[in-house]
Amino acid sequence: MTRTRTPGISRRSTLALMGAGAISVAAPWVARAQAKTIKIGMPTILSGRVAQLGTSSRNAVMLEVDKVNAAGGLAGRQIEMVIRDSKGQPQEAARVARELVNTDGCEWLIDGEASSGSFAVHEVARDLGVLCVHTCSEASSLTADPKQHIPNAFRCVRQGIHDSIVGGSYAASISKAKGLKKWATCSPDYAYGRDTTGEFTLYLKRFAPDVEIISESWPKLFQPDYTEVVTKILQAKPQALYSCLWGGDLTSYIDQANIYAMFGQMEVFAVNMADYTALTVVKNLPKGIHSGNRYIKSFPSTPENAAWGDAYKAKYNEYPTNWSWQNATAVMFLSEAAKKANSTDGKKIAEVLKGLTIKCPFGADGTVTMRGDDHTLVGYAIGWGTTIPQEPYVPEVKAGDWKTIFELEAEWKKSKGYI
């Protein structure tokens, strides 16, 4: 009797195929574990309206990576950055992040996305368990909300709530000193504009309870003309104006408000003014606009910060942005953590990062800390000051008090049900 085989793949072939498959899947990981270089993936925005910020993020990362590599790399492994354009689209950011890990063999992620994209990359990090450092999203809930918490993700970015507390406190002190009771607001009509303005006015009213918001304007994001907004504010006759317009929208607004002589008629608080992207573009920058610090090489006023700003400008022929210092700080943290762990294993690095304090040119006291309980950056230089039309643009910055920030942040977290 002859044994006949049924058509199809035999058990032996199936086993052989499974074995080969397992080897081919595992091979990159084996190879990776032995590779001399460590690949770090970075999705960021390199095209579209905010490409300048993504480019400045990439520049800052490369500036620091070159230093780390020159000093011997991460635990003896040279860093190879794999940086991809997400076009500012969340779904593309998630796709790119996944591809960087699964196809390109990146072991860690530096997430250079704006808020919407960051939440998408965060989910990829949750899914793949890869070490991820967010470097651009200021949305407080990304790390404040315990539902978002994962052990392998950290945020190395200033936070909206921190800015609002410091901004509200600073504005209230000016308000009391100058008797500014009638306020107007003008911010872009999307989540960032609404949330930031809401938090700012919340703390402004907390520190100066007699303040009244008499006019609100919500122009579209990237609106070309603000004339009707400017004239509406002039009609309301406020004593002070708050705005979180940014980038080209802010410079357009300033140019258009300037010819109505608006800046002579009220105190203006524009949280995003003190960033070189805006400061160097506005040709007729009015004196005396109050602004939060984004990135200014004169604040903190230390030789280390000035040297870092100059080194960046020397290499890229332009000044860094707010996103630049945050990305540079992320590389500094990763480098220090790898040194302490003497390893590039993501889990070990994550353990070391928790509560890690490092020396940093952007620290309020020369250091910054990755807070252990919510994996977020604290202790960075944060403050407000007034502009002048030439360098250093914001000669004196009043630094925020981190003790007050911590107290009010904890209170805010309680009110949100986060703790």
Added chain:
Amino acid sequence: MTVSACFVWFSAPYQARRNESAPVDLDALAGCLSSSACLVTQTTSGLIIGMLLFLVAVGLTLIFGVLKIVNFSHGAFYMFGAYFAMTAYQFTGSFALAMIAGAAGTAVLGLIFERVFMSRVYGADVLMQLLVCYAFVLIFDDVVRLIWGPEFKSMGMPAAFQVMPLFIAGGVVPPYYLLLIGVALVAAIVLGIGLSRSRIGKVIRATAHNPGMVSALGINTGLIYGGVFALGGMLAGLAGALAAPVRSLTPGMGFSVLIESFIVTVIGGMGSIVGALVGALLLGLIRSFGSLGFPLFTEGLMYLFMVIVLVSKPTGLFGKEAA
């Protein structure tokens, strides 16, 4: 009962949800209409928005009227006008030369664009024409990105206009905006008279009506088409140049202006210059006064107005019925 009280039912859910200003504030609008200062400020504000829109929209409507092409890439000429003006201003420091560079540069660009590319798709399907135009929207944006960089730029206000605004009947009117309105008005008058009275104007109108007959009479219609496209581009470029001192310059800046220009041409009637002027001014005034009375619905008002016009007169306010 105040007028705003009538809208409490409308605004309450929004206020409860987001604690923000009411979507309808008719008290503010009524207050403005009864104050000469506010009336002057908001009217001039509307005129400024309207006149810039007119310059872009009239080129669009002119090209459609003569060439029967919906030039989807028209916003790019507005963008190039602004960039040409900024560059000329940086090199020469002369505001007048900057305006001339913006207008002349885009006229040349329009002529080349029409002769080299658009003239090849005149007989083609509308979809093909739209695709070619859209392709050039992307190409022109990338060209700007390559030449001037992806970051936003600012031309800055010339020193001559860095002066205190004028106060007319208590209203605030910046001198630069008076110039802007004046230039746009002169362009409208010259265009109107030129098309209706001059010989070349008659030829253009004849070409729009019957290009075959005009061609049979020995007139080079290709030249007329190129000239009209160049004129349309020049007007959009002039708008961009005039806007450059007060608006930030970015690749893709023409798109938002293009959308509003389409609304203007639809309201005014495709192919009608008077319609473009009236439509643009109406839109400007809707934005200006709408921001006071309907702060959360200003954009919606423009579209609502367009819908009302389309329903009551589908060809637009000054559009002609198809023969």
